[in-house]
Structure formats: structure tokens, C-alpha cells
Amino acid sequence: MKILVVDDDDSLRKAQERLFKAHGHEVITAPDPVMAMVELGNCGGVDLVITDLNMPAPNSRSYNEGLQLITDIRKTFPEQKIILVSGDMTDQIAVQATALGAEVGLPKTALFGYLRETGVMN
Numbered sequence: 001m002k003i004l005v006v007d008d009d010d011s012l013r014k015a016q017e018r019l020f021k022a023h024g025h026e027v028i029t030a031p032d033p034v035m036a037m038v039e040l041g042n043c044g045g046v047d048l049v050i051t052d053l054n055m056p057a058p059n060s061r062s063y064n065e066g067l068q069l070i071t072d073i074r075k076t077f078p079e080q081k082i083i084l085v086s087g088d089m090t091d092q093i094a095v096q097a098t099a100l101g102a103e104v105g106l107p108k109t110a111l112f113g114y115l116r117e118t119g120v121m122n
Contacts, residue, residue, distance in 0.1 A: 053086035
């Protein structure tokens with residue numbers, strides 16, 4: 001499975017990359033939504049995008065760029081599977097994420113449990 005991990009936290013992004021690779025997945029990473037769209041365009045899509053909620057886009061004052069990224073991905077890759085994660089996830093944000101087209105919105109601490117339950121990670 002090819003996975004795109006989008007997170008502005010370098011250490012977390014690299015840790016997720018190592019973990020997914022250890023489970024046999026191909027991993028692409030991006031530090032922000034702009035680079036995520038560039039990477040998606042360069043590789044022609046991935047099986048799964050995992051994006052953080054709170055990260056600034058270059059030249060932006062907004063820190064909820066993960067929601068905008070979901071919208072942007074849907075325009076170009078309408079069938080793309082997307083998971084939104086946040087250390088500050090609320091029910092309201094999770095509902096908003098799914099309304100925009102994400103599979104699910106999860107607290108970061110629940111991501112790997114969800115991926116095990118859905119068979120992405122064994």
C-alpha cells in the first residue's frame with residue numbers, strides 16, 4: 001500500500017514513515033498541504049492519505065489546513081481515501097472531516113488501532 005503522511009511535526013512524520021515502512025508499505029511524506037498536493041500530483045495518487053489537522057500552510061494564517069487539504073484532494077482525486085488526525089480532535093471536527101470526504105477523523109492516539117482494525121497494519 002502506498003501511503004502519504006502529511007504532518008508539520010518532523011519527528012512525528014518520520015516516526016510514522018518508519019513504522020509504515022516496517023509494515024511493508026511504501027511511504028511518501030509532506031510537511032504541509034501544499035507539498036502534499038505536489039507529491040500527489042507527482043506520484044499520480046496513493047492508496048491512503050493520513051493528514052494532520054493543525055498545521056500551517058505556507059503563507060497562511062490558518063492552522064486548520066488539514067480540512068482544506070481534504071477539500072483540495074477531493075477536487076483532483078475524488079476517490080482518494082483520507083484519514084484526518086489531530087491531537088485536538090473533537091466530535092465536531094470529525095463530523096466536519098467526514099462531511100468533506102475523509103473516511104474518518106481520529107485522535108492521533110487512535111490512528112494505529114484504527115489501522116489495525118481495518119487491516120492496513122497487522
